[in-house]
Amino acid sequence: SQQGEEDPQALSIQEGENATMNCSYKTSINNLQWYRQNSGRGLVHLILIRSNEREKHSGRLRVTLDTSKKSSSLLITASRAADTASYFCATDRETSGSRLTFGEGTQLTVNP
C-alpha cells in the first residue's frame, strides 16, 4: 500500500497565487522528500526534510513536517505557469532500507 497520500489530487490556481499541497503517511520515517514531474518526463528532486526538522525553505518552496500528525505540506509561493506539474511526496521509512515510497501525487495547474 502507498505510504504517502497527497491532498488534493488536483489543484488549479492563477499565476501569482500560492499553492499548498499536503502529504500524509502512516509509519515512522527517516526523512520525507518532495519531487516534481513535468508531463512525460522523469521526476526532479525538490527538497528533503529530515524527521528532526520542522520546516525547510528553498527559493519559493516551503516545506513543513509534523511527525506527531504524520503529515507534511509543500507551499509554492507566487506561482508561475512553469510550476504546472505533478508533485509527489516520498517517504523514507525507518524499516525500509534504501527504499522510498511515493504517494499518488497532486496535479498542479497554474493558469496564466
Added chain:
Amino acid sequence: DGGITQSPKYLFRKEGQNVTLSCEQNLNHDAMYWYRQDPGQGLRLIYYSQIVNDFQKGDIAEGYSVSREKKESFPLTVTSAQKNPTAFYLCASSILNSQPQHFGDGTRLSIL
C-alpha cells in the same frame, strides 16, 4: 553533464516477447532503482540495487528481471510473464540509501 540515460524512449512489445529497457548513469552513484508508473498514479518500485552484483525485489517484481554487472548500468527486462506491461518505466539512482534520487526521462512501453 552527469545524469541518467534511459533508452529507448518508446518501446513496443509483442505477445510472448521479452524486452529490455536500458538505464545508464555517469553520476558514480551506488544505488539504482526501477519504478513503474501507471497513468495518474504514483511510482511503484520494481527492483533496486545498492551495489554491483546485488539487487533486491521491490513491491511489484513479478514478471521482471534485472542485472547489475557494472556500477553504471542497471537494465530491466520485462518478460512475457508480465501480463500487463503497458506503463511508463523510470530508472533512478542515488549516492547513498535514503538520499535524493536522480531520475531518467523514462521509457514508455506499449503492447502491439
